[in-house]
Amino acid sequence: MSKILIRGAKVLGGEAQDVLIDGETIAEVGTGLSAEGAEVVEAAGKVLLPGLVDLHTHLREPGREDSETVLTGTRAAATGGYTAVFAMANTFPVADTAGVVEQVYRLGQEHGYCDVQPIGAVTVGLEGRKLAELGAMHESAAGVTVFSDDGKCVDDAVIMRRALEYVKAFGGVVAQHAQEPRLTEGAQMNEGVVSAELGLGGWPAVAEESIIARDVLLAEHVGSRVHICHLSTAGSVEIVRWAKSRGIDVTAEVTPHHLLLTDELVRTYNPVYKVNPPLRTERDVHALRAALADGTIDIVATDHAPHPHEDKDCEWAAAAMGMVGLETALSVVQETMVDTGLLDWAGVADRMSFKPAQIGQATGHGRPVSAGEPANLTLVDTEYRGQVDPAGFASRSRNTPYEGRELPGRVTHTWLRGKATLVDGKLT
Amino acid sequence: MQRHLISAADLTRDDAVLILDTAEEMARVADRPIKKLPTLRGRTIVNLFFEDSTRTRISFEAAEKRLSADVINFSAKGSSVSKGESLKDTAQTLEAMGVDAVVIRHGASGAPYRLANSGWIDAAVINAGDGTHQHPTQALLDAFTMRRRLIGRDAGLGQDLAGRRITIVGDVLHSRVARSNVDLLHTLGAEVTLVAPPTLVPVGVETWPCEVAYDLDGTLPKCDAVMMLRVQRERMNAAFFPTEREYSRRYGLDGDRMARLPEHAIVMHPGPMVRGMEITAEVADSDRCTAVEQVANGVSIRMAVLYLLLGGNEPAVTHTRPTGSEEK
């Protein structure tokens, strides 16, 4: 593979530097590097980040290839600046055996747009009753380390306890989708002022918070670590903050949409705003931003959830829950965290690359931009502003809540181990 | 301008009074030998009912026929809807048949709003009850009944319900009737009090323009009208209240409680009544109970709404709800 010189990029938002890629690794970082024998990418004014890592992606393959495949999903990931994604287990069949996780893993390797690290189901068929063969999935070629029944909550306290304990044997982590099922029967949106008015079934914050509280206490009791998926309420933030202060080994993620959107949008009854967990209130949004800034929330994860048009082009109650997010995540984070002064670009690198790679043990990802490291890099034009146009998405699905919204920032280049997957905003 | 009636909250005070006044004239048609007006001749209206509601459907149908509209009744039962055809497909099929207005009843809150705002169809949409959201013509007929009884048929013309005290009792949480009435009665200047066990009041009610009380007896002596909502027995199984007996003891309207109402106060019920649950037979059959009148008034109100929305080249009542910027 040839050499690439990225010239004059603000590495992690800092001073302008040149970065020389040689083959799969970063050869040199400095100023005035020689361009001899290298393809030059002029990057003056742009920000260079380590390749982004998404701990929470739904690639839908196998089973729902009408909404996304490993190929289209990883192309979307590369477009959004990601070099590694963790694929959730709620496929058909469910990724609860070594066979399924290996298939997904291989598809990611074959396409080569982005590393795909499968997440294994905690329980057989996501049914919450019987532990899946967690050890077998870990030992498979896919080397699964993150386990989640995402989409469903592991609500049985005993099963959750056992899972937390069991994965300690091989350093795994359970990622909990915190949703108390009885409190959310028939739930359609955040329970509060707007749900009362719209007559949509309420999804109380306590349904999320009570599970998080229980699970951090379980993790403390059995000495395990636990990861909380898509935390969405101010109360959840308080519980995680308390748990961390007690020394409990908990990490938490927030989605871009929960950093930006509120349940006021549901007044349109447009199911593009229907998502699990639901959009919350302005107060929650501010608490989530503050928590991401102060590190209480460790990472941003997209919960990229593609759905075919017909599943959203209907009445609210009949619509599927979820939003696509890979291609807009960085822009939303810039809008909500960077442009507001809450986080600098080094902080973004931490929340969207270093930390998620660390939690998910994604080898070779989330590394510093320095000589000798794998060349997983993302170049961002942070001065750009433009309207989101789903027609241009690489994802097979278009269910974005940002259609027509003006957002800042655009990923122009992505390199996966030195190979460009995105050049000038176009997939290779 | 919008041509739909989706929520009682979309009506201004003047819109609402115009509808009530128009309904008063429509009511007089019922006294004529020929109970028909040529006003909507050549207009086609479909009654699109995804939920069973014979009462509401018949009321709309009577109103439509009295105004000479062509009426198509479409009930989801036995239709392609039960075979998985979507609301969108159904609506577009009807649109292709040249429908001018859709009167829709749907189990999902927001379905009429979606129908009116998604660009699926061009027809006017009239909400005949959606999920636990809204039932605007019910609120209008209730207000019409109150104005007639509390002010008078002729004396009421041009008047709103300023200063009248209305108590709404029962399952507010699951009630589109309660939501619509709170919105409309507030717009018309009335003071509304909701009375229910706390389990049947929605979280978030604090922003509604009304009072909330848990004790029925305390509110009765000072109200002009008390509206009893139907309480489904199934709610008991979901632990909203312990037993039917306890519910009716605490929140049901019986003869003793009715005696505590001021002399002029009326008892209302949107129907169908569950006698022995929220209302005793004695109260339901008394002169003060307007349940039957409400049914008759429903036809006049629906005639008024249909005339004001469809009778001209553009609607006379405006739809003022701001639509989300994301909606196109």
Added chain:
Amino acid sequence: MDKHDSSAHAQASDARPVLEGPDIARVLTRIAHEIVERAKGADDVVLLGIPTRGVFLAQRLAVKLEQITDRKVPVGSLDITMYRDDLRMHPPRALARTEIPGDGIDGKLVVLVDDVLFSGRTIRAALDALNDIGRPRAVQLAVLVDRGHRELPIRADYVGKNLPTSLRETVKVQLAEEDGRDTVLLGVKAGQ
């Protein structure tokens, strides 16, 4: 329709009165006498005014008929809004009152009363409305002003004043009950 056009806003400054209060009283008295004469005593006459000003004229005629015949003459109102042939050309209008006197109109001589007769479309609508209310023995028409330009084969039985006009002109009737004074103004359409 004619009602609408006749009351189009004539500029008070350039409108000139063609009938004043005393003239209006005089022609109503004459019409009342003509009704008694032609109806041979007016025993079965029912006066129905077309809102808004036709109703006031009908009430005034009823008073005069009572003075002449010494008998109460039933008087009511007939709103024609929902029978108009131009409903689809305007937003829906607020409805006015239809008030049919207690004994109804079956077998009666109904005299429709309006302020201005113009295209004739209002009267066409009124005849349709009457049809849904009952079956009169006969229907006659009394108007304060006939300004011509008929678009339908309709004529008045009793006319207060024939007023030849051009289509550029407007005729505005003002009555004390509604406008604070009695007058008929002839003006020119705004912008012409």
